[in-house]
Amino acid sequence: MRFASFNLNGKATWGLATDSGLHPVDAATEERFPTLRSAIAADALASVGAALAGTAAAVTADEADFLPLIPDPDKILCIGLNYEAHRIEGGWPVVEHPTIFLRLPNSQIGHRQPMIRPKVSETLDYEAELAVVIGKGGRYISEAGAMDHVAGYACYNEGSVREWQRHTQQFTPGKNFIGTGAFGPWLVTPDEIDDLGELVMEARLNGEVMQHTKLDDLIFPIPRLIEYISTFTELVPGDVIVTGTPGGVGGRREPPVWMKPGDEIVVEIDKIGLLSNPVVAET
Incomplete structure (x- = not known):
């Protein structure tokens, strides 16, 4: 699986990256895991990725406004x-x-x-x-x-x-x-x-x-x-x-x-x- 951090509609978010584009997390998932780093810490990438795989891409990779992959690393x-x-x-x-x-x-x-x-x-x-x-x-x-x-x-x-x-x-x-x-x-x-x-x-x-x-x-x-x-x-x-x-x-x-x-x-x-x-x- 591939995951990215990006801006969408003026707000920083993250989600799954596929050949179709970027699939942002929904509001409920974002409340639990507001950043990619937080999902990594919870060992939740596989479950979130599986859920997002059935959703439509919100933006293509060519159009996306990417952030640094981990915007907020400890080190x-x-x-x-x-x-x-x-x-x-x-x-x-x-x-x-x-x-x-x-x-x-x-x-x-x-x-x-x-x-x-x-x-x-x-x-x-x-x-x-x-x-x-x-x-x-x-x-x-x-x-x-x-x-x-x-x-x-x-x-x-x-x-x-x-x-x-x-x-x-x-x-x-x-x-x-x-x-x-x-x-x-x-x-x-x-x-x-x-x-x-x-x-x-x-x-x-x-x-x-x-x-x-x-x-x-x-x-x-x-x-x-x-x-x-x-x-x-x-x-x-x-x-x-x-x-x-x-x-x-x-x-x-x-x-x-x-x-x-x-x-x-x-x-x-x-x-x-x-x-x-x-x-x-x-x-």
Whole structure:
């Protein structure tokens, strides 16, 4: 099943996504589960999805006003340097543990919403990534049982303002400018995916392929990430783990390729979705 968060008739809501379009939850369901995150926490996606499958779509996917998939996560945990080609192109050393930094919810945008290049820098870069949404929380989750804690997957463009990312050794400023983290268009539940590692992920800037990888190229795979993260913090339903970007980022090209106003950036992952965003200048 696929689920999305979106605006409908001027109001934020969520529902099932099918080939016909978006099927919003009804008033009674929304009272019980006002957000996608709340339904994930109640382990209600399967029952809500089954009920919505027999309803008419309220809007097509092409017409929908998408929100960030999880607009209100407790935590967004981003993994740096998690593909070998990206580690090498940046000249980073081999490490024994994942590199982790946090992204703030107010930096996120949805599918087709504008990615904003800030006034203070022209070094806005793309990062195609797979996002993992936590379904069942916990502490000290074992690597062997980690995938039982996954609610689903989505596309993420972890837009980075490189100039600000490189002010110090801490990545946080360059990773949290408003309107730079694109997330969506929908959550795909694990039962829809036969072999996650075989899926191909691409970033395309104005139609040109900039990044291309299979998901099995992760240095630290998803179970290891969940085990590691849940050791130092409690994972809760709706938490987002953004698993890292492959080689080919704009900042490591010669000359560098930065996203600029008027561009379109697309992140696509087989069987998961296509996330597209125009680039605009901050006003």
